[in-house]
Amino acid sequence: MVDQKKIHNQCLSEDSKERIHALDELKNFFSSIPDKQQAWSDLIRLTNDEDSSVRSSASSSLGHAFSHVPDKQQAWNDLIRLTNDEDSSVRFHAAYALGHAFSHVPDKQQAWNDLIRLIKDEYINVRYGAAYALDSAFSHVPDKQQAWNDLHRLTSDEDSSVRFRAASALGSSFSQLPDKQQAWEDIHRLTNDEDSDVRFHAAYALGHAFSHVPDKQQAWEDIHRLTNDEDSDVRFHAAYALGHAFSHVPDKQQAWGDIHRLTSDEERIVRSVATYALGSSFSQLPDKQQAWEDIHRLTKDEYIAVRSRAASALGSSFSQLPDKQQAWNDLHRLTSDEEWIVRSVAAYALASVFSQLPDKQQAWEDIHRLTKDENSYVRSRAASALGSSFSQLPDKQQAWGDIHRLTKDEDINVRSGAASALGSSFSQLPDKQQAWNDLHRLTKDEDSDVRTFSHHSLGKVSIFKASQAGKEEDYKRELEAAIEFFEKAAQESEWDNPSQFCLPFYRSFHTIIFKKQEAREEIEKYLEEAKAAIESSESKELLFEAVENLVNALKEVQNLENLDLSGMKDELNFYRKYCDHTAELMKHTDEKAPFATEVLRKGLPILDRNLKELLEEIQKKARIACKESKGTATEEIACTINREIQEWEIGNQEEMSWYVNQLIFTLESNIPKEPENKFVFDKIEQIRNEKILVKQYAILCSIIPLIPNLHVKQAISGLAKEVHEINEKVETLAISFKPSIKQEIEISSGIEISGTGAKVITTIPLQEISYAELKEDLQIIKGKHVNKLCELPNRLANKIKGYLSLKDREDIIKQLI
Incomplete structure (x- = not known):
């Protein structure tokens, strides 16, 4: 329970340290304080304190408290008054707080007029803070035409700090501006401003507004030009704009060339944001092999921010990286980086791609180790990682123990991360009652x-x-x-x-x-x-x-x-x-x-009711197919597929596509390739050729009822009963050269069951294991029949092993060693 009387008395204390402590209490507990008007009055009074440290601390707390104050118009007036305070720190924080307070002010038109007036204030900090507030204020202003007129006028202001904030506001508010043509012309003009600060904010605006600007060709040329600007800050924001707008850029080849060039920029801040651009646009880059090599190189950059961005890029693009084994090695290495920022981002990246990592045991051990890191921020990110990846962690009991321990950590960020992790993983926690108790205990935390x-x-x-x-x-x-x-x-x-x-x-x-x-x-x-x-x-x-x-x-x-x-x-x-x-x-x-x-x-999970209904229908038909096939030759196939499908649920695009691809693998691995079953394989091929996810599921829905009527030799129906007769071994590892991107490696597994000689084919698309020397290694083994991985070039063997690990096919790996 918050002791407001004690806080109020500390605000009146003669000891400045006690007054600052009281301010910390007000900042952290303002929402829980019974008399908020009294608490606000204490805050305002301390902005006039004789001690500059107290004044600065008080003014920086205003934004946190504003939304909870009962009389918001009076509170706004207080902030306006403080923008005229003699102390520059108070003026700056008060002006800065205006942006956070704007959405809560009753009279927003008057508040907007106040901001416009303050932009011409004699104090630069007030002008800067008021201009900053424009970004978040525009969408709340009732008269957007007048507000737009004000912004348009400010882009030509003689003060460069006003122009660059106006440029930033144009970018963040572009979709709501009534005259997009004029707004675009303003941004275009500001990209050529003599002041570098204005140009880099204009570059930022281009990135945010790009999808809405009427002349994308000119906007793209502006970004391209700014990537070559003499000022590193301008190149920094131009690189950011490339990453943010890449999908809309008309010349992706040149845009990719710019990103690639900027990853080697002499200025580390430019390399840092270019690394971000690599990760955010990776799926659309024309040369993924080179882009991957850039990311790999940047994980070893001397600058902390570059390595942390590289770790983030590994996470955001992992599913499409041509060398997942090396990418995993890089992530694993970065979890032990000497800089805490890099370790914390690596922890987040690990969690975001955990299901795709070839060595989940080591990844889990990395996260577990990071929960004990000396840096509290790393522990916080590790706690969050536990929550988001909990369902796939191999040792859930230990993971639960880690989360429970972190709820009692001395650092508030760690406790926050642990609280979040409890919410994310609750359904799978082994001790739900303790988890529930932990959360209730944390609702009474001091922070x-x-x-x-x-x-x-x-x-x-x-x-x-x-x-x-x-x-x-x-x-x-x-x-x-x-x-x-x-x-x-x-x-x-x-x-x-x-x-x-x-x-x-x-x-x-x-x-x-x-x-x-x-x-x-x-x-x-x-x-x-x-x-x-x-x-x-x-x-x-x-x-x-x-x-x-x-x-x-x-x-x-x-x-x-x-x-x-x-x-x-x-x-x-x-x-x-x-x-x-x-x-x-x-x-x-x-x-x-x-x-x-x-x-x-x-x-983001797919919000498509058609897909939801299709999934439910597929699951229903799978249950029926399994039931109808009982006692027949197709029972094993139908019920295996049913078990797999019943675990499906609506997820994101990547997860839903993965379900389909896994089921195709199951179907092709279990259905005999006989002429009588050709119609099923034709439908499977239709799924492969269909790009729209809902249509893929519709085709799949038509396949399931056909399974009980498949042509399967009776000997196979006794699969479960005749396990002792199975003699399974990998007979060949043959390279099958097929046209275009269909090149793949086939692992042919001969299964002798009562003399049937049935075979299961596992395929590995070459594009999934691509690396620089792949063609050279394939020439070495071309025309040969290979039985073991040791007979392959080391690079190729490692790639195949990594791919099979990623697909959880340890059974095949064991037979190939």
Whole structure:
């Protein structure tokens, strides 16, 4: 319980250290303080303190407290007054706080006018802070035409600091500007400004606004020109713009050339952001082999930020890297880097690609080791990594022990990470009651961030419980408990708070499910609340996209008639992962903790009701096929496929594609290649040639019912009974040269079952194991029949072993050694 009287008395203490301690208490506990008006008055009074350290500390706390103050108009007036304070630190922090406070001010038009006035203030810090506030303020201004006119005028201001902030505001607000043609011309003009600060902010604006600018060819030429600017800061932001806008750039070959060149720039900050561009645009780069070699080289760069960005790039592009074994080796090495920033990013990258790593045991040991790192930030990222990868960790008991231990860490960031991990992994934790107790204990933590993440995790756990409820009253109770936890989390902090995204959605979802007559108004209310919550996020563009998806989802739920408990649980489960994953984007991004937005974009579950219904139909047909095949020659095949399909659930694009590819492998490995089964293999080929995921699943849905009628020799139906008669060995490892990208390695496994001589073919596409000397190594073994890996060139043998490990085919590796 917060002792406000004690804090108030400390604010009046003659000891400046006690006053500063009181300010820390106000900053951390403001949302929990009973008399917030009194607390705000204490803050304002201390901004006039005789000690400059106290004044600075007080003014820097204003932004944190503003959203909780009951009289926000008066609080805004206080901030405006403080922008005239004699102390430059107070003026700066007050002006800076205006941006964070803007969305809460009742009279936003007057507040905007205040900002415009302050931009002409005689003090440069006030001008800078007010101009900074424009970025986040524009979307809230009621008269956007007037606001746009102001921004347009500011791009020609004689003060360069005003021009560059105006450029930045144009970029972040471009999609909402009423005159995009003029705005684009302003940005284009500012890319040629004589002041380098203006040019680099213009480069930043180009990156953010690129998809909306009317003249993309000229915009691309501007970015290309700026990558050659004499000022390293300009090249820095030009490289960032390349990474952010790459998918829309008309000349991708030249853009790739620019990124490649900038990875070798003499200035380390330029190399750093060029590394980011490599990772964020990797899937579209024309020369992935060279791009991979660049990333590999940059993992050994002398500059900390470059290595940390390289670690992040490994995570965001891992699935497409041509040499996954070496990429894994690089990640493993970076977890032991001498710099804590690099180790922390490597921990995050490990978790994001854990399912694809060839050596999961070593990866788990790396994460476990990092939970005991001397640096608290590394421990914090390791805690988060435990939560996000928990389902795949080989030693869940130890992993749970690590999370439990970290909830008691001395550092607040570590406890926050552990609280978040509990929410992410709760459904699979071995001791759920202890985990629940840990979260409740953390809701009483002294730090507001720890309390925020604890309440947020309790909300996630309650949503999970609702999705598993056996009775409608339990479902309703858990959903309402979740909303209450999210409300408490949202009240704790305004800063990158994930509950601010989840709360409006679940509140609206609850209204639509249980109060249908209020549904239409609720959807509009959700849209406004969600957009307000994400306005200050650095991932704003992606979050707006997510909000629109969820608005459409709410409309679909609204149109569903007479949902029973099973239907309500299905709907909640359908959106739960999406909301959880998107909320991660609310977390703060900065140079010390590069957050791979591309990984998050790829990781967003697919909100497609057609795909959801197809998946349910496939699972139903698989169960029927298994049942119908009982006692027949196809029982083993049908029931194997059924077991595999029942584990599927709606995930992201990559996961859903992986399900299909794995099932194709299972089908081709188990269905005899006989003329009578040609129609099934034709449909499998149709899936391979189809690029649209929903259509792939539709074809798959038509294959499943055919399985019980496959032509299978009776001898195979006794597979389970005649295991003792099986003599399985890898007979050949033959290189099969096929046209174009169809080149692949075939591992032919001869299985002798009652004399049938059946064979299973495992294929490895050459593009999956590509490396510089591959053609040379293939020539060495061309025309030869190989039985063991030791008969291959070492590089090729290691590549094949790594690929098979990645596909969890340790059984084949053992036979090849």
